[in-house]
Every structure is written in C-alpha cells, then in structure tokens.
Amino acid sequence: MPPLPSYKSLQIKIMSVHSITAETAAAATDIAYLSVNNIEVIYDHVILVLKGISLQVPQGKIVALLGANGAGKSTTLKAISTLLRNERGDITKGDITFRGQRVDHLTPNELVKRGLSQVMEGRHCFAHLTVEENLLTGAYTRSLSRSELKAELEKVYHYFPRLRERRNSQAGYTSGGEQQMCAIGRALMAKPSMILLDEPSMGIAPQLVEEIFEIVKSLNMQEKVSFLLAEQNTNVALRYADFGYILENGRVVMEGEAKDLSSNEDVKEFYLGVSGAGRKSFKDMKFYRRRKRWLA
Numbered sequence: 001m002p003p004l005p006s007y008k009s010l011q012i013k014i015m016s017v018h019s020i021t022a023e024t025a026a027a028a029t030d031i032a033y034l035s036v037n038n039i040e041v042i043y044d045h046v047i048l049v050l051k052g053i054s055l056q057v058p059q060g061k062i063v064a065l066l067g068a069n070g071a072g073k074s075t076t077l078k079a080i081s082t083l084l085r086n087e088r089g090d091i092t093k094g095d096i097t098f099r100g101q102r103v104d105h106l107t108p109n110e111l112v113k114r115g116l117s118q119v120m121e122g123r124h125c126f127a128h129l130t131v132e133e134n135l136l137t138g139a140y141t142r143s144l145s146r147s148e149l150k151a152e153l154e155k156v157y158h159y160f161p162r163l164r165e166r167r168n169s170q171a172g173y174t175s176g177g178e179q180q181m182c183a184i185g186r187a188l189m190a191k192p193s194m195i196l197l198d199e200p201s202m203g204i205a206p207q208l209v210e211e212i213f214e215i216v217k218s219l220n221m222q223e224k225v226s227f228l229l230a231e232q233n234t235n236v237a238l239r240y241a242d243f244g245y246i247l248e249n250g251r252v253v254m255e256g257e258a259k260d261l262s263s264n265e266d267v268k269e270f271y272l273g274v275s276g277a278g279r280k281s282f283k284d285m286k287f288y289r290r291r292k293r294w295l296a
C-alpha cells in the first residue's frame, strides 16, 4: 500500500484545486450567456431591417440596447425570443446561442422553459384578468403545486409591492406603470435566468420609470436575472445597465461599458441631449449630420 500523503501536501493540493475552481468560475461569468452573431432580419421576404447585428450578454449583467425610433431594437429582441415569426419576419443570416446552445430554431415555449422570457413592448397584460390572474398565467410552463405557486406569487409581490395592493384589480384599469410591473412580474413567474425587456419606460411617469428600473436592478442583484433591455430613454438605461449597444438603421454603431457611453461626447450630443460645447447654432448642424453619418 502506498504511504499516506502528508497533511501539508494535501493542503497544497486543496489550495490549487480551489484556485482553479475560482479561476474557472471567474472565466465562466465572462462567457457570453446570450450571444447574437451577425444576424440579418427580413420582414415579408423583402424589407431588410437588421443588417448584421452582433451582441453579447454576459451572465448576471444588464445590457442596454439603445437607439432612436425604428433603429431595430424590438426586432432584435423578437429575433432572440423567436416571436419574429408571428410578424412574417425571418432571420436570414447569422445565429443566436443561449447558454452555449443554438436557440434560433426553438419555439417561444421551449425558450421560456430554458430560462429566457420576453416582456413585449407595450406591456401586453390581459386587460380583463386581475393582476394576480395575469401573474398566474406566467407560470404555465411549470407544473407547480398550489403552495409553490403561492410562494412564487409572494416573491413577485416582494419585489413589486404595488402589485400586491392591486392584486384583485382588473389589469386593464391599472396605471401604465402598474401594467408594466405586471408584465415583468408575469415573466418572473416562469423563473427566467434572463429577461428581454422592451421599452419598460414607454409612456410611464418618470417617477415610476425610476421605480421600475430600481426593481430591475434588485432582481438582477438578488435573483441573478440577466437583462437585455431595449430603451429609447438612453439616460435612464445607461444609469442602470452595465454595458450598452447603440443601434442605428439596423446596425450597431457603438458599444461599450455604460459609464463610458454616458461620458462619450457623441452619445451625449445625439442620445442624451447634452453637449459640453453648449447650444449649437444652426450653422453647426451640417457638421453634426456629417459626424453622425460617420458614426453610422
């Protein structure tokens, strides 16, 4: 029988295994959780809307997809969630992977089961159902017992105390902000590890927008939900996101850490409505446009 290893050698072994595990874990968090690779999207077989979009969402991060009206934000989210097919849209090039596996051929139902849910632009609550009934519909992909369902509801109410207050109100009669919360809460009932959130600030009072983003941040920190959120409201999105992509005309024109984007002079001028140089005269507009074309 070989001699037993000394306590000292065992300790060294354990320490090296520990450091490998720590390194692997650190590397794993950097691996793209969601990866969109050079996708092209065409509606109705002729309208080319996305012209080669690539983006990554690392695990546990909030990534903002920014851009003006019609830039292609919602189309990108719908391409990921496969809801594009309902609108006669097709991914004609590129691919999408989620947790290392191709997902662009799955059904929305299969995607939700894998942990990826979308909250559509415009909230889309069932107006004639109560807030609580809306939330319950979100758990349809899971077979939960009555007590488990109750616990899941409690979790949603913990993050959205306003929904608890309004639980028996018909969703159609609640405010825009409450409907947005209801839509996010319903997505949470499927226990997603990632949520695609489309324009959560749209048509909502600024105070509620802030409240919703605070909740998104705490879901991210405490429940470890990753978010890809599309927003026209660049200001609020960059304050809560870790990373951002700016889309124009179906292409990514800029990307970077949220803090770097918010201090970038071009982003300030074109998307945040502030400029270090103060108010520009009409004469400068030509230069503006030229630079913007260069940006695109």
Ligand SMILES: Nc1ncnc2c1ncn2[C@@H]1O[C@H](COP(=O)(O)OP(=O)(O)OP(=O)(O)O)[C@@H](O)[C@H]1O
Pocket: 043, 044, 047, 049, 067, 068, 069, 070, 071, 072, 073, 074, 075, 076, 087, 088, 121, 199, 232
């Ligand atoms: N179902 C569709 N059929 C044809 N074209 C569409 C369809 N949906 C969107 N588009 C076009 O695709 C382009 C991108 O639209 P998309 O909704 O993705 O933009 P967006 O960045 O989400 O804009 P917004 O901020 O206004 O929501 C627009 O020019 C739009 O007209």
Ligand SMILES: [Mg+2]
Pocket: 073, 074, 075, 121, 198, 199, 230
């Ligand atoms: Mg949109």
